[in-house]
Amino acid sequence: MKKWLAILSLFFFIACSSGEKKKMTEQLESPKKVKVKTEILKKETVSTGFSYSGTVFSNTTTYLMPKVVGYIEKIYVKEGERFKKGELLIKIKSKELEDKREFAKAAVKEAENGLKQAELGIEMARQQYQQAKAAYELAEKTYKRFKNLIANESVSKQEFDEVEAKYKMAKAAYEIAERNVKLAEEKLNQVKIKREQALAALSEVNTYLSYTKVLAPFDGIVLEKKSDVGNLAAPGQPILKIGSLDNVVYAYVNESVTGKFKVGKKVDVEIPSIGVQYIAKVLEISPDVDPATRNFKIKLTGNSDATPGMYAKIKITGTKENILLVPKQAVVIRGQLEIVFVDKNGKAELRIVKTGRRFQDKVEILSGLSEGEKIVIENADKLNAGDILEG
Numbered sequence: 001m002k003k004w005l006a007i008l009s010l011f012f013f014i015a016c017s018s019g020e021k022k023k024m025t026e027q028l029e030s031p032k033k034v035k036v037k038t039e040i041l042k043k044e045t046v047s048t049g050f051s052y053s054g055t056v057f058s059n060t061t062t063y064l065m066p067k068v069v070g071y072i073e074k075i076y077v078k079e080g081e082r083f084k085k086g087e088l089l090i091k092i093k094s095k096e097l098e099d100k101r102e103f104a105k106a107a108v109k110e111a112e113n114g115l116k117q118a119e120l121g122i123e124m125a126r127q128q129y130q131q132a133k134a135a136y137e138l139a140e141k142t143y144k145r146f147k148n149l150i151a152n153e154s155v156s157k158q159e160f161d162e163v164e165a166k167y168k169m170a171k172a173a174y175e176i177a178e179r180n181v182k183l184a185e186e187k188l189n190q191v192k193i194k195r196e197q198a199l200a201a202l203s204e205v206n207t208y209l210s211y212t213k214v215l216a217p218f219d220g221i222v223l224e225k226k227s228d229v230g231n232l233a234a235p236g237q238p239i240l241k242i243g244s245l246d247n248v249v250y251a252y253v254n255e256s257v258t259g260k261f262k263v264g265k266k267v268d269v270e271i272p273s274i275g276v277q278y279i280a281k282v283l284e285i286s287p288d289v290d291p292a293t294r295n296f297k298i299k300l301t302g303n304s305d306a307t308p309g310m311y312a313k314i315k316i317t318g319t320k321e322n323i324l325l326v327p328k329q330a331v332v333i334r335g336q337l338e339i340v341f342v343d344k345n346g347k348a349e350l351r352i353v354k355t356g357r358r359f360q361d362k363v364e365i366l367s368g369l370s371e372g373e374k375i376v377i378e379n380a381d382k383l384n385a386g387d388i389l390e391g
Contacts, residue, residue, distance in 0.1 A: 031347070033388045037378035038343050042371055043322040046359055050260070054251030054312035056271070056302055058223065058243020066233040067211040070094030075229055075239070080307065082221045082245065089240060090214035092233050097209050104202035111195035118191040122184035125177070132170070132177035139163075139170035220244045223308055247302035249280060249312045252295040260316050261285055261298055268315040271306050278303050280314075323356075324365040330377045331355060331363055340365075341383050343374040350385040 070092040077089055146163040149155040224241040233239060249269060253261065261267075261282055269280040286297035300314070331353070332339045342349045353368030369375065376383065 031386045031388050032384075033390055034348070034379055034382050035390045036376045036380070036383070038374050038389070038391060039377050041324060041326065041365075041369055041373050041375050044325045044362075045320055045322050046325070047317065047320050050253075050257055050316040052251050052253045052314045052316075054249045054269070054300070054314050056247050056306045056308050056310040056312055057250055058220065058308045059246045059248045059302070060218065060220075060244035061223065062217070062242060063226070063238035064090065064214055064240040064242060065236060065238050066090075066092055066214065067235055068092065068094055068097060068208050069232070069234045070097070070212060072227060072229050072231050072233050072239065075225065077222050077240070079222050079225050083216045083219070083242075085216050085218050087216045088213055089216050089242075092212040092214070094209070094212055097205060097212070101202065101205045101209060104198065104205050107198040108195065108202050111191065111198045114191045115188070115195050118184070118188040122181070122188050125180040125184040129174075129177040129181045132174040136170040136174035139167040143167035214239070216242070218244055221308065243308050245304065247304075247306055247308055248283065249300040249302050249314070251298055251300065251312070251314045252290070252293070253298060253314070255289050255294045255296060257316065267300065268317070269300060269303075270313045270315065271303065271310055272313065273310055274305055276303055276305050324369060324371060325359065325362040326365055326369070326375060327377045328358075328361055328363055330375055330380055332381050332383075339380075340369060341376040341380050341385075342369070343376060343389055346389050348376065348383045348385060348387040348389055 071094075072090065073093040074091040075089070076087075076091070077083055083089060142163050143166075146155055146160050150157070150160040220242045221244075222240055223243045226238045226241060227233065263282050263285060265282045266279050267282065268277065270277045280300040280302075282298060282300055284299035289296045306312070326340060330340055332341070338353050338355055340351050340353050342351055351368045354366045356364035356366045358364070376389070
């Protein structure tokens with residue numbers, strides 16, 4: 001008896017549960033009333049075009065690197081700051097070069113003193129030479145005269161010997177004076193060479209010291225600071241990255257619009273951050289297409305008001321087309337599907353659509369809808385198929 005009661009109770013519980021589940025399903029699937037706004041779908045004429053992102057770059061970009069080793073003493077410009085050609089941008093301190101300059105100055109001074117002494121020495125040697133020459137010439141004349149007199153026995157042998165001795169001494173003094181002049185001239189030339197070498201060394205040091213002042217090679221702007229004051233500077237290590245003021249715009253565009261770009265062609269460019277719009281000319285077109293993105297690189301003329309690094313938008317005007325457009329809010333995303341609800345005799349009919357291009361606040365419909373149908377454009381996200389529409 002208890003067994004039969006248990007079986008009857010189980011059947012009763014199952015029956016009640018099934019009835020409750022059926023009641024809940026009927027409640028979920030029952031249509032509801034939703035207040036919506038609708039409009040008749042029709043084709044609209046739009047001007048199709050393309051828009052691509054670009055970036056402003058300096059036409060000439062370079063890194064300022066020192067030619068000497070030293071410590072950065074001063075950087076006179078900041079990132080984003082503009083400068084003129086020849087303006088001092090960086091000052092480097094090199095104790096080693098400064099010491100070499102002082103040594104070179106001392107060498108030049110020593111050489112100049114030596115030159116003065118050599119010039120004085122040659123002047124004295126020339127004076128002595130002139131005196132010795134005059135004494136020699138006089139002694140020579142006296143000797144020749146006494147030589148004739150001794151032959152005629154007009155003078156004594158002792159007088160002749162005295163004159164001859166004086167002549168020989170004068171001749172020797174003359175020859176010594178002549179050699180002294182040549183030696184003084186050689187010394188002067190050596191001192192002159194030494195002075196030239198000292199001046200060349202000083203000039204070389206001054207040239208290297210001039211490299212401690214890094215000047216702007218052109219009118220431009222500081223793009224990036226690569227080092228700071230106090231850091232060691234050395235050849236090959238950049239301190240500043242700079243760019244010229246004549247900028248350009250680089251952009252990557254899809255290969256599908258290859259025919260839209262030709263060198264010399266004019267296109268519209270906008271720089272939103274500064275509110276500038278201008279007509280740019282295509283300067284270069286890269287022949288290489290990125291196999292991953294199918295994009296290729298183009299180079300356009302820039303604008304003087306733009307700063308390198310700014311975002312640019314390149315616009316290409318296309319042809320006019322008549323296409324189906326719906327407001328963005330009319331398209332509902334559910335999972336992987338795009339849905340638009342159509343008003344069918346006051347009830348919501350679900351349509352799976354395929355969308356295309358975006359035009360501001362509207363979306364192109366490629367398939368799933370037809371012109372003349374009434375679509376829901378407000379509260380579409382609250383609808384399910386079969387819901388009653390209230391306008």
